[in-house]
Amino acid sequence: MAKIVNVPARAVVSHVVNPTARFLLRIGVTPNAVTVAGTVGVLIGAWLGSQGHLLWGTVVVTACALTDALDGTMARMRGGTSKFGALLDSSMDRIADGAVFGAVVWYLAGQGNPYGGMIACLISLVAGQVVSYVKARAQSLGLNADVGIAERLERLLILGVGGLLGAAGLEWGLPAALWVLAALSVITVFQRLIHAGRTEPVPPSAAEPVA
């Protein structure tokens, strides 16, 4: 499911991202600067959301989260991605996600925790970070966990739908999206763990049949 959303989404946004990336490189902006600036923008959007400005929060977080496609494009266009850039990108993703979900918890607390949305939000926050951790740790061990129904893009989109429903005045909208997100994020943790387990090479001694 995740790649079905991610691949066409990238193709669509590339029409805006590619010329923007070329322009920024021409005026001397670096990919790492875009990575950090995009995260600062997400933090501002998250703060807006926490203060009850759900529509503006969602708009600003969406606009700034889209820079996540811009930094990598810039790095590839200038002829070289960097390991530090990849580390910075992933680290900023985790900070941005923490801020956005933390902001939503703060907002829901002020609303009196409708439909238990705070609990769903905390599950989504923790499970979402674990989803990313499992992939990174699996990679470091030589395993593959690059699967799952709710990768980062899907998680943000579901939260975005909730943010818009909440901004439209539907009190159940944000909690409903968060409960769906909590369930899908937990499922994704198990999908990644199971996939990583299956990709572990069988040791030669166990693979060879006993004579």
Ligand SMILES: CCCCCCCC/C=C\CCCCCCCC(=O)OC[C@H](COP(=O)(O)O[C@@H]1[C@H](O)[C@H](OP(=O)(O)O)[C@@H](O)[C@H](O)[C@H]1O)OC(=O)CCCCCCC/C=C\CCCCCCCC
């Ligand atoms: C329907 C209404 C919804 C609300 C409005 C939404 C409108 C959105 C408009 C367009 C859709 C956006 C399409 C985005 C296309 C971008 C595609 C893209 O390039 O994605 C790639 C980018 C980077 O991926 P990486 O592979 O480099 O990143 C990896 C990823 O983080 C991995 O995570 P994991 O899956 O493992 O958890 C890490 O493992 C890995 O370390 C890392 O490298 O991926 C993105 O994820 C970019 C996300 C952009 C999403 C923008 C949409 C945001 C929508 C809503 C925001 C919700 C705000 C809610 C605020 C509430 C009030 C506070």
Ligand SMILES: Nc1ccn([C@@H]2O[C@H](COP(=O)(O)O)[C@@H](O)[C@H]2O)c(=O)n1
């Ligand atoms: N500051 C950066 C950010 C990213 N990269 C490279 O791009 C890859 C991610 O691509 P996205 O299109 O998803 O952003 C990342 O793994 C790095 O290889 C970079 O070099 N510098």
Ligand SMILES: [Mg+2]
């Ligand atoms: Mg990126």
Ligand SMILES: [Mg+2]
């Ligand atoms: Mg990123």
